[in-house]
Amino acid sequence: MPIIVQKFGGTSVADSKKILTAARKAIRAQMEGNQVVVVVSAMGQNTDLLIDLAKEITESPPAREMDMLLSTGEQVSVALMAMAIHSLGHKAISMTGAQIGIMTDSIHTKARIRSISTDRIRRALDDGNIVIAAGFQGIDEAFNITTLGRGGSDTTAVALAAVLKADSCEIYTDVDGVYTTDPRLMPEARRTGRISYDEMLELASAGAGVMHNRSIEFAKKFGVPVHVRSSFSDNPGTMITCDPEAPGLAVCGAAKAKNEARVTVLGVPDRPGAALTVFSTVAAKNIAMDMIVQNVGAQGHADISFTVLRDDLPATLTAVEEAARQLGAEGVSYDDNVSKISVVGLGMATQTGVAEKMFRSLAERGINILMITTSEIKISVLVARQHAQEALRTVHEAFQLHLTPPGADEIDGGISGLARGNNTAEIVARLERMEALIVEDITLDQSQARVTVIELPDMPGLAAQVFDEIAEAGIVVDMIVQSVGREGHANISFTVSQEDLPEALKVAHELADLLGCPPPTSCPKVAKLSVFGIGMKSHTSVAIRLFQSLAAAGINVDMISTSEVRVNVVVDGQHGQQALEALEKEFADARF
Ligand code: ASP
Ligand code: MG
Numbered sequence: 001m002p003i004i005v006q007k008f009g010g011t012s013v014a015d016s017k018k019i020l021t022a023a024r025k026a027i028r029a030q031m032e033g034n035q036v037v038v039v040v041s042a043m044g045q046n047t048d049l050l051i052d053l054a055k056e057i058t059e060s061p062p063a064r065e066m067d068m069l070l071s072t073g074e075q076v077s078v079a080l081m082a083m084a085i086h087s088l089g090h091k092a093i094s095m096t097g098a099q100i101g102i103m104t105d106s107i108h109t110k111a112r113i114r115s116i117s118t119d120r121i122r123r124a125l126d127d128g129n130i131v132i133a134a135g136f137q138g139i140d141e142a143f144n145i146t147t148l149g150r151g152g153s154d155t156t157a158v159a160l161a162a163v164l165k166a167d168s169c170e171i172y173t174d175v176d177g178v179y180t181t182d183p184r185l186m187p188e189a190r191r192t193g194r195i196s197y198d199e200m201l202e203l204a205s206a207g208a209g210v211m212h213n214r215s216i217e218f219a220k221k222f223g224v225p226v227h228v229r230s231s232f233s234d235n236p237g238t239m240i241t242c243d244p245e246a247p248g249l250a251v252c253g254a255a256k257a258k259n260e261a262r263v264t265v266l267g268v269p270d271r272p273g274a275a276l277t278v279f280s281t282v283a284a285k286n287i288a289m290d291m292i293v294q295n296v297g298a299q300g301h302a303d304i305s306f307t308v309l310r311d312d313l314p315a316t317l318t319a320v321e322e323a324a325r326q327l328g329a330e331g332v333s334y335d336d337n338v339s340k341i342s343v344v345g346l347g348m349a350t351q352t353g354v355a356e357k358m359f360r361s362l363a364e365r366g367i368n369i370l371m372i373t374t375s376e377i378k379i380s381v382l383v384a385r386q387h388a389q390e391a392l393r394t395v396h397e398a399f400q401l402h403l404t405p406p407g408a409d410e411i412d413g414g415i416s417g418l419a420r421g422n423n424t425a426e427i428v429a430r431l432e433r434m435e436a437l438i439v440e441d442i443t444l445d446q447s448q449a450r451v452t453v454i455e456l457p458d459m460p461g462l463a464a465q466v467f468d469e470i471a472e473a474g475i476v477v478d479m480i481v482q483s484v485g486r487e488g489h490a491n492i493s494f495t496v497s498q499e500d501l502p503e504a505l506k507v508a509h510e511l512a513d514l515l516g517c518p519p520p521t522s523c524p525k526v527a528k529l530s531v532f533g534i535g536m537k538s539h540t541s542v543a544i545r546l547f548q549s550l551a552a553a554g555i556n557v558d559m560i561s562t563s564e565v566r567v568n569v570v571v572d573g574q575h576g577q578q579a580l581e582a583l584e585k586e587f588a589d590a591r592f
Pocket of ligand 1: 041136
């Protein structure tokens, strides 16, 4: 019999009436001939209330007791949901995380799932029950209750769907799907019928939170099709699968992360391991760094910039100032009035002109770009916070995200079961490692060259001008980084294929002349290494391990970009093979 997992979030079980509505959806699915597992979150804002309660007692509650407390929220919901189903004349049984057999590690308040045993659920289902599972919780080896981090019920639902090989995982929430951008910010945002796992991961980390990111990583890892839909309407919702909404779609969504801060470590000695020192001191404080940009070193010195959440700025500065002293760097500067605007799309990996279009649209509105990073399927720019909303609207318009893309197929409710290409043996093998970091591939691209235009006047339209001219010359650009320059200057580095270097340099020289900047620099042969897989950002150690292994091999990193699904680094061409070997060795345990 097909199995369906339905997850109801806090707003969908906020009161008894809503619980009954959710119960009816579960019963309906069962009557349609499915076995049904329902995963629920705590009612309404209950988790927040419990946290407040703990804070009234003490500023620093022990993490173990926090989990003991927070897990009660979901326990209330499962019991009420089971009662609701009973009251409607159907069989149901509620279970806590421990009763289901969700084993986790012992990292309280952000535990990771290690394994799930399905025997008990299967027996209950075979007895004709709708099984109501508490989301967000598990148990460690010593029988301590653990929780999976805020929003973790999504992860429970997708993980259960994976182990039960469910035909579908429906996430019921208060929005009716995934939008091209946050509809609360922009009414013209459009609900997409479908989005791919990678796009969803990138969009979520770019500031568009619809689901717990780790749940998407799970879904991708196990090929679980996820159906996001509203608990209050019968709208079709959004399917999250391997495929994008339309073949070749360059941009599927745009996002704004409003409260960011930029930190720059100035004049870092440009030698192997310097970047590592900066990143590991910040990572040691459990602060997530985003847009990481390193200037190509001038006179043996480099500036390293990155962004963090504005709330993390004070702690970041403390850490970074310490690192700067250790390294003998010149100093630290920051800007806490910035926002990040990103566009995401699978199709941009194989198309030209996407970055130019974004830069051009912003230039036309006179919006200055402070920093740029690109990865295969995401382009992010940093802008002054006061321009963020206009910038979001501008790029949304430029890529016509309000219109259904040609070739978009309407989803048909019917779901195809576990994604293609996943045979049972493979799924079982993956399940043994549940949430482990998975490095799918490490690639070495030795075909590129780097061009850096330095000391560009930092004003609106500059990036657009550079990449327009490059595109006009018919040159395809791969990685782009723009760093915050000093004294109103910016540096832009990009990579092109080696055969295009002379032409790209010619254009760069003309531009530099025109703008009165020093001659551009270049490197005729660089090596680009990409580590891609699942959990690249949620396992914060990935970037650190990458830097560590390269530093240990004495290899200097020239350019960096990180994203949800990959980390790219550019190193000197002669070190490509050696860097590849270092990374293969470093991540041998995570290869799948
Ligand atoms: N109740 C938990 C929270 O509010 C888990 C969840 O809602 O997914 O974070
Ligand atoms: Mg919640």
